[in-house]
Amino acid sequence: MSFKKISLSLLYFLKSNISKGLLWIGLKSKLIDKIMIVPYKGFGNETEIYFVGRVLKDRGIENSNPEDSTWKNFKKMYKRFMSWEIPGVKIKAIFQHLEQTVTTDEEGYFSIHLKSSEPFLLDGPWQEVKLELQDYLVKNQKEVLAVNKVFIPFKNVEYGIISDIDDTIVPTGATRLFTMLKTTFLGNAHTRLPFPGVAGFYRALAKGNDGIESNPFFYVSSSPWNLYDFLMEFLEVHEIPKGPLMLRDLGLSREQFIAGSHWEHKLRQVEKIFEIERHLPFILIGDSGQHDPEIYLQVVKDFPGRVKMIYIRDIKSSGHAKLAAIEKELKDFGVPMLLIKSSHEAAAHAAAQGWIPEAAISSIQQAAEAY
Incomplete structure (x- = not known):
């Protein structure tokens, strides 16, 4: 095994165990007190849809304003990059007559790829997919839900x-x-x-x-x-x-x-x-x-x-x-x-x-x- 592969394996082992330890500390200490599903807009065709998403600690990042200071911009960006991802939890996706349950990976990501044997019923190009967190993680946790939007070509599409x-x-x-x-x-x-x-x-x-x-x-x-x-x-x-x-x-x-x-x-x-x-x-x-x-x-x-x-x-x-x-x-x-x-x-x-x-x-x- 090359030095590069050995170094990569070692770093990955350390990173994985540190992440697991921090997650355990975050949940036990209640530093992680609110979980959110972050879906990323998806796309599809008449019989399938695809998108990815992530499960994270909700850090309350709000939209920006033109007058926000450089320091405020930096703090928001810091929160985005210092995310607290939630691995190994189940997410259920529901779209029309289809359901799919997937598990988040070690970085909190999940992907949904639903396929139907019959064409979807469409009333417009943007369709909504319901997402539900299936695991109980924090004390007094309420339902963790999200809705994602998926684009499906509808009418008058030229390109x-x-x-x-x-x-x-x-x-x-x-x-x-x-x-x-x-x-x-x-x-x-x-x-x-x-x-x-x-x-x-x-x-x-x-x-x-x-x-x-x-x-x-x-x-x-x-x-x-x-x-x-x-x-x-x-x-x-x-x-x-x-x-x-x-x-x-x-x-x-x-x-x-x-x-x-x-x-x-x-x-x-x-x-x-x-x-x-x-x-x-x-x-x-x-x-x-x-x-x-x-x-x-x-x-x-x-x-x-x-x-x-x-x-x-x-x-x-x-x-x-x-x-x-x-x-x-x-x-x-x-x-x-x-x-x-x-x-x-x-x-x-x-x-x-x-x-x-x-x-x-x-x-x-x-x-x-x-x-």
Whole structure:
């Protein structure tokens, strides 16, 4: 066995036992006095739904305000990352005629994947799934319930959109560690601003050319699940279409020091969306900073004929020869890729293809020019 594997096994053993000890202390000392189910929005088709969630100590993190201080922002972010996860408890999911009971893993995560032999009864695109905690953990515990929302394509859907977040929607400096940590821990959903024109462009894509807001958005990022509520609030504050948000766990695992690489995580999540939303064509949006073009190329190879367009925000001054090679290879598969500096460029192209109306371009251009 290599030194790396021995070190990983030792660290994982220590981490697991420390976590178990802290959980026991937290429950016995009543430091953990309130439990919550945190469901993450999911997606599905006419006969199946999928989503993940987590069971944690409720730390009472509220939405932010524009006037919140840097210290207040830091305290909220500290609470998000210093989570107290609850492993080994059962969660029951109930949706229409289906039920599924699952057990949380060592980090408190659970996943629900319900399949039906008959089509679901749908009255709209967003469906509600009831969740119930089956275990009694703290003294005087009341029912621990949650409701999750799952998107199922309903009517007038022209295409789906899958978008990265970091340096695609919002400048984060993901390629520069200090800048990324500073913007993550000291800002909030109001002070973090998206690239100009992004909100307008994404709203136009959601409505499509028929003007009906029915085209679904899916967000895939390598940010940790700890940031889920922060990112969902960010989308709402800046009027960017909401949708399922696929993040990742950054904790130590049995196999890796960090649970999954950026490439592996993003490719796996994007392809999960393609597998479940099997009747939808997609527009993919990313940036040139963290391998999005390479990941999207692999998606095109694995799902031929399913990708309409790839937009890549150009945030790097180098590496264009590699991007040109990827663009050429994509062209061989019949998929165009456009390197853009602003959302206006992408909007003008989408309008020319008939995917969004021409009338949407002017406001997007004004926002981009104001940057």
